Amino acid sequence: MSDAIAEWKSFIPASLVENNLSCDTVNIYGTPRRLAVLITGLPLQQEDCQEEVKGPNVKVAFKDGQPTKAAEGFAKKQGVELDDLVIRTTGKGEFVFVDKVIIGRMVADVLVELVPRWIFNLEGERFMRWGDGDLRFSRPIRWLLALVDDQVLPMALVNGSKIVNSDRISHGHRVLHPKSITIIKASDYVEALRHAHVIVDIEERKALITKQIQTAVAKINGHTEIYADLLAEVTNLVEYPSTVIGNFEKDFLQLPVDVITKIMVSHQRYFPVFRGYNDLELLPNFITISNGDPNKSDIIATGNERIIRARLADGRFFYETDLRNSLDSFLPKLANVTFQKDLGSVLDKSRRISKIAALISKHLHLGKDDSYNICRAALLCKADLVSQMVNEFPELQGIMGEKYALASREPELVAKAIFEHYLPRSADDVLPQTLTGQVVGLADRLDNLVSIFSLGIIPTGSSDPFALRRAANAVINISWAGNLAVNLHQLLLQISTDFVEVHDIDKYKLIKSLEDFFLQRIRTLLQDEKQIDYDLVNTILGENNPEYTARALQDLLDIRYRAIFLQEMRQKGTLDQIYEIINRSVKLAAQGELEVNHLDPEDVIDTELFQKPSEVAFYEDILRMRPQVQAVLESHNYQQLVIALTKIAPTVNNFLDGPESVLVLDPDPVIKQNRLNLLGILRNYSLLIGDFRMIVKNF
Structure with missing residues (x-):
């Protein structure tokens, strides 16, 4: 629904302008059962407009000063007399033109054509056919409310034998107001639905849910984090939200906090309750957002408690089973997990990561202890992928690896790096903080880049199935944030050399494509994230200057420093x-x-x-x-x-x-x-x- 609303917010105003229609506001509303647009300030009729229509060349339109059949045909087609034709000089000679006044149509007539386009121009991955027709939409269309002021806009959506005619009838909340409602005029829409226990404004529902959650956790002396993605998801699942407080047995609190919160947030769409602000201690409660009858919240809570109890019991079983084995005992099972069909198993990848991590450690002149921790973390960083917990809850990869490493008495830095090497997981995520996590994170991404590029899979346009742009961005940002003096040219040369010993590919072509890709990412990050003016980025990267581009890849810290330095020079x-x-x-x-x-x-x-x-x-x-x-x-x-x-x-x-x-x-x-x-x-x-x-x- 959120995608459809975003499309309409862009598409409908543009469609109105394209059809010479002005308005005051375009408000888009949506709930799980309806998608609506309310437009205010539309005129009754389009404004008249003038149109210049170009006809044939003068030499074709006239012979010896008399109009030819070409001129007569053009005039007839445009609905004008021959005397209305005018001759104008263009860059390609003289042509016949007609100046026409296009009389504005009634807005209602225009909307009859536009509304179906607005509906069926929406795009989505899971659109379906319904009935015996060919129309596709995210759900079967049950009713069509179409009003211009207080008049029904006469139109119909025809899908095979199924015909949905426009009307002034809408429907309220399934439980709280199951009867249909009549909308007298378009401006009544929002309030009429509100009286039928449907809040059509997404932002209003979101604000109401936030307030209800805060009130609910206050009742049990707790605190919750209102996760933005979860809030958006539950907002799109309800029409008239109400909060329900649920409970579960305290024994489940012995599970790691991350396990409990992932089960609640990712699988059940619950808000976990913590003891206080900045406190990671959970209370045996949760908040769920209901679309049912608030007077039956006890029954709703009981049903949700039964579900969360079963999910937590599963989590406890997986956790206890996994703990019976050391983390490194999972490594052989990685041989049965394919990383990519042409690149071997995840165990093969783990060995490559370990080798690259050792190379980076040597490259950075790290000590014996740091190098050991890095190589150990690199070898174990994917081991939890074959644990029962991560197999059931993939979102916990890395998180469980850290916990299982600590339980296996691995060094704390090794355990932390197993989690941190996945960071950043998104554009707004944090970066790894430990040196061990930073180096393993670099090694993992450099292996991804070299191995996937070797297959000729290079991101183009919006296509980037292996998230290689994000991987390259992470390599650069981790190096910058950790002040790691990375010589990317040397690393790519050595990693590619080792890789082509096993795979029959052109090493120099591979390195060239990788370096070009990294230079694009450096340029983008400097401009977009560091806010460096484009000409100053060109100043330090050069333009078709091999020496400057080589210098950039040989010292990522220097390229960042010079860019910021030049920007400050300009400002001063x-x-x-x-x-x-x-x-x-x-x-x-x-x-x-x-x-x-x-x-x-x-x-x-x-x-x-x-x-x-x-x-x-x-x-x-x-x-x-x-x-x-x-x-x-x-x-x-x-x-x-x-x-x-x-x-x-x-x-x-x-x-x-x-x-x-x-x-x-x-x-x-x-x-x-x-x-x-x-x-x-x-x-x-x-x-x-x-x-x-x-x-x-x-x-």
Whole structure:
């Protein structure tokens, strides 16, 4: 229902505009039994509009000044006289036109055509046929209420032998008001349904449910978290909500809190009750949202208690059975679970994750204890998938792995990483906090990316069945959040090399596609999540610049830092102070032969060739910048380099335009190259921050 409402909110206003209809408001309502739109401020009739209709070429329409059959046919088709034809010049010559006034139709007549389109243009995965017709909808259509003010809009939905005619009849709540109701005029709709115990406004129902839950938990001195997804789901399941407080035996509280809450929330759509705010201790109660008679809440509670008791009993059986074995004893069973038909079992994947985790640990120069915990967690991270609990409740993967690891006396960091390696599970989820969890999470996702890409399954458009975009985003975000100095290029090279030893694929093609994919994700994350201006992202990533893209993949922390640094420079105005002089230097230096990675001025500049003091001053300032350049190379300290670039700006201006300016492109090629090398060294220093040619002035 929520999808249908979202579609109508977009589609119906656009449809009205397309049909030259203005209105004040378009309100979309929905319950499990009805979908409604209430439009206010519609006129009685469309406004008249003018339309220019293009006809044949003048040479075809007229011969010797007389209209041809082509002109006569065009006039007849448009319902005008030959005298009404006008000649206008276009880019393709002279053509015959007709200026027509389209008389606005009565709105009721237009709506008769539009309403069926609104209904049957809805899309959904589970639409069904009903009756003996071909019409598809999410449910069989039982009635059609269609009013324009106080008049029934005459129309019918025909589905084979089934015909649903429009009327002013609607139906109230199944239990609280089972009789049909008559809607006198359209504006009465919301209140008329309310009197029939149906609240059609979703937001109103949601607010009412929230208030009722808060009142209910207060009665039992508890607290509950109102999960957004659960609230949305139960709101769409009821027409007139009422809360019911249920109970279960205290013995079940010996189960892990996560097990109880998952059973309640995911399977029963109950709200668990905690002892207090920020308290993970559960009370033996739950809140459920009923669509029945509030006066029979005791009977409703009893039925729900019977169900939750059975579900919790199952959970306790699975939990106790799983605890009879150590977590690592589950590993052999992973051989019977297929990861992907061409990539082997989950046990094969676990071994790959463990190998990649060891590679990352070595890559990050981690100590013996950290490396052990990481490799152990990587090996065990999927073991709980074959436990009875996770087999019954897949949402508990990782959560149960952590608990079973602790019960098996695995190190606490190993247990935590088994849970954390799944983080983030969604765009708004938290990231892993421990180093062990971060590295195992990276290893798992890098294995997904390399192995799935090796099959040629690369996300295109909205298609991403293996969530590879999310996996790549997680690799980048985990590295950034954990300040992990990840050389993604080296990792992808080594992982791909190991992978192709087993699978016959083109390693370099695989690496190229992976690196291109990661660069796209880096660009997107910098712009969307870090709010970096697009031109500054281009400045640090370059545009078709292999050296810059390679630099980005070799140091994810540096790419993030430089992006944020440039954005702050723009906000403070510092970027404007150095932009002009650097950009000009870059353009001139391009006419020289100095390589962009050359940073030592003494190797390429001959002081004996200097002819003016401005050259000497430029060179001396360049020499004074070498400590700042070294600081960038050793510790990514860009701030001091920017200060030095700011200070050298007047010197460079004097070199190029001042009283002591030089002719950079001197007729003597040796002097010319010497001066271009001065500018080239300055350009190369600035390239340590970014390619200033990509910056948009006055952004």
